[in-house]
Amino acid sequence: MYVAMAAALIGWVIVFIYLLHIDMKLRKKGR
Amino acid sequence: MVLRSILGIWMAAVTAFVFLLPPDPSLGHSAKAIFFHVPMAWISAVAFLIALLYGALYLKRRKIEDDTVSSASAGIGFWFCLGATISGSIWAKASWGAYWNWDPRETSVFILLLIYGAYFALRSAVSDEALRARLAAVYAILAGTSMPFFIFVIPRLLPSLHSSPIIARKMEIDATSFALLLTSLAGYTGIYIWLLKIRIRVEEVMRKG
Numbered sequence: 001m002y003v004a005m006a007a008a009l010i011g012w013v014i015v016f017i018y019l020l021h022i023d024m025k026l027r028k029k030g031r
Numbered sequence: 032m033v034l035r036s037i038l039g040i041w042m043a044a045v046t047a048f049v050f051l052l053p054p055d056p057s058l059g060h061s062a063k064a065i066f067f068h069v070p071m072a073w074i075s076a077v078a079f080l081i082a083l084l085y086g087a088l089y090l091k092r093r094k095i096e097d098d099t100v101s102s103a104s105a106g107i108g109f110w111f112c113l114g115a116t117i118s119g120s121i122w123a124k125a126s127w128g129a130y131w132n133w134d135p136r137e138t139s140v141f142i143l144l145l146i147y148g149a150y151f152a153l154r155s156a157v158s159d160e161a162l163r164a165r166l167a168a169v170y171a172i173l174a175g176t177s178m179p180f181f182i183f184v185i186p187r188l189l190p191s192l193h194s195s196p197i198i199a200r201k202m203e204i205d206a207t208s209f210a211l212l213l214t215s216l217a218g219y220t221g222i223y224i225w226l227l228k229i230r231i232r233v234e235e236v237m238r239k240g
Contacts, residue, residue, distance in 0.1 A: 001050055001060065002050075004050060005046070005047060005050035005051070008046050009046055009047065012039075012043055012046055013039075013043070016038075016039045016042070019225065019226070019229065020035060020039075022229055022233070023035070023225075023229060026229065026232045026233065026236065029236060031232040031235060031236055
């Protein structure tokens, strides 16, 4: 169960950082 | 930035709490799919309704920004609907013994996915921006109007394994689980709003350069 929890948390962190990255790129473009 | 950070921590906390909850006496750990499955299904319904609303607004005001919101919301709704279908399928394997049974609920959601898949096929088939927006707006209204029947009406009219008492019973048993479900729903709503804003901005960059 802890392995599944760690996998889910790592998955969410990857998605979150990816979204944050796109957000920052758009901000740099002035959007 | 603060709101985004809160959302990140919020969803990480929801994920951790879901896994730390004790397993359900009858369904085991598979019952925990409810904390991802139900919010995704609800958010997809909301996203399709927003697509309908902005489709209607486009037909009224003829502002291309309304079409952008409509298509962005429909796109997010499609992915959330797919997520709800996959999480539901995993839950079905654990509780019903098979990933897919062509249960009325599964069949109706499959048709709904096809309807919105056709929406994107329609959009990609028309190159003229104004015509594409007009056709897509009409289609979004038709699809959005049929959506409540596929999600809420048809599965309740026909005998289904996906019965409401399963969900209602779980909520009655455990107040903590119900609170966690609402917390998860709030988090998914935040993700939807964030994704919608990003997609609108991306579409604007692609359109205006």
